[in-house]
Amino acid sequence: MAGATQRSQTSGMATAPRRRTSKHIHGYRRDRMVGLMLFMPMAIMIVVLSFYPVVRILGMAVHAQGLFTAVRRFVGLENFATLFAHEAFLRSLSNNLVFAFGALALQMIVGLLIALLLHSKFYLRGPVRGTILFSYLVPYVVAALTFRFMLSDATGVLSYLIRASGLPIPASLFGSKEWAMPAVILVNTWKNFPFMVIVFLAQLQSINPELYEAASVDGASALQRFGRITFPSLLPTIMVVGMLRTIWNFNNFEVIFLLTQGGPLGRTETFPLLIYRFVFGEFSMGRGSALATVVLALLLVMSVTYWKLYENLQEGLT
Numbered sequence: 001m002a003g004a005t006q007r008s009q010t011s012g013m014a015t016a017p018r019r020r021t022s023k024h025i026h027g028y029r030r031d032r033m034v035g036l037m038l039f040m041p042m043a044i045m046i047v048v049l050s051f052y053p054v055v056r057i058l059g060m061a062v063h064a065q066g067l068f069t070a071v072r073r074f075v076g077l078e079n080f081a082t083l084f085a086h087e088a089f090l091r092s093l094s095n096n097l098v099f100a101f102g103a104l105a106l107q108m109i110v111g112l113l114i115a116l117l118l119h120s121k122f123y124l125r126g127p128v129r130g131t132i133l134f135s136y137l138v139p140y141v142v143a144a145l146t147f148r149f150m151l152s153d154a155t156g157v158l159s160y161l162i163r164a165s166g167l168p169i170p171a172s173l174f175g176s177k178e179w180a181m182p183a184v185i186l187v188n189t190w191k192n193f194p195f196m197v198i199v200f201l202a203q204l205q206s207i208n209p210e211l212y213e214a215a216s217v218d219g220a221s222a223l224q225r226f227g228r229i230t231f232p233s234l235l236p237t238i239m240v241v242g243m244l245r246t247i248w249n250f251n252n253f254e255v256i257f258l259l260t261q262g263g264p265l266g267r268t269e270t271f272p273l274l275i276y277r278f279v280f281g282e283f284s285m286g287r288g289s290a291l292a293t294v295v296l297a298l299l300l301v302m303s304v305t306y307w308k309l310y311e312n313l314q315e316g317l318t
Contacts, residue, residue, distance in 0.1 A: 054296070060289035067283040079290035086287075088266060088274055096270040098181060099188075099256070100249040106189045107245060108238065111196020116230075118197065119204045129201075136194035143191045144258035148174065151183070174260050180268050188255050192248075196241060203237045204230070235313055243306035247299055271295050 061079055065072035083089055118129050135143070150158040151173050159171040170176040173183035207229065215225045253272040256262065262269030262277075269277075271291060279288035 057289045057292050060285050061293045063286055065285040067279060067285060079286040083287055083290045091266055092269050092271050092274045095268060096250060099185060099270055100246055102185045103188045103249045104242060104245050106185060107193045107196050110189060110193045112200050115197045115200035115204060118201055132197055133194045135190055140254040144255050147187045148259055175264055177264055177267050180260055180264060184256055184259055184268055187259060199237055199241050203234055207233050239306060239310040239313060243303060246302055250299060
């Protein structure tokens with residue numbers, strides 16, 4: 001009798017977890033289905049909004065079509081052949097690479113230096129941190145037109161200071177073939193370096209202070225602490241923001257268009273401005289779409305390269 005009771009208790013104890021596990025699995029599946037049902041409308045919207053324009057661009061790239069007509073003719077790869085033979089293609093590619101990576105390097109250097117400064121303790125650090133974000137809040141149009149006014153030959157305060165200083169710099173930077181691109185890069189850097197400051201400062205605050213204390217006890221200098229602790233901790237962040245800013249700089253249209261419109265003599269004409277010229281200047285949707293496809297392919301290659309470098313870096317750190 002006692003043995004039967006013990007067996008029934010044992011069997012009850014053995015079967016109870018199965019009932020709870022089955023109920024738990026059923027509830028998990030139900031929650032997952034509800035989550036998928038809530039997520040699917042937004043996912044479908046994102047896919048449609050992201051991929052439909054790409055499909056349309058790819059379709060227009062193999063057709064000849066004007067800007068003000070719906071009639072189009074299939075031409076295959078003729079638009080790409082015309083594009084690669086165009087006199088402005090290689091020049092715009094070179095300008096785009098100089099602008100994208102020149103602005104990226106300058107933004108990273110300035111952003112890192114200011115982030116290191118703001119990470120240290122000093123009087124009024126809080127208000128200074130808030131003030132440093134001012135340029136990032138200014139719209140592109142306002143920033144570009146402000147610098148264009150300040151560097152104007154007639155009324156520009158910066159042009160007056162350049163002339164008064166006697167420096168070998170032309171007073172009208174945006175009209176100079178040699179200085180137009182550096183000037184555009186400087187304006188873009190002024191506008192966007194706070195993004196780097198925010199990201200680098202967040203990463204700096206996540207580093208364990210005990211690492212610096214241990215390094216100081218071992219006699220490491222400030223430069224050695226930066227090279228062995230700070231910079232390795234920032235490398236993954238540098239790769240991620242480098243990829244993002246490369247894409248944004250490569251696609252930037254507003255700053256150059258508002259400052260130079262691609263001049264002088266095409267010295268600042270990048271791919272976005274060349275697409276604008278093809279579509280709204282030559283009324284060729286086909287050539288504009290072909291160049292947009294080339295830009296998409298280049299950005300995909302750059303993104304994959306950044307991602308591979310990031311993965312290799314993460315494996316090296318682990």
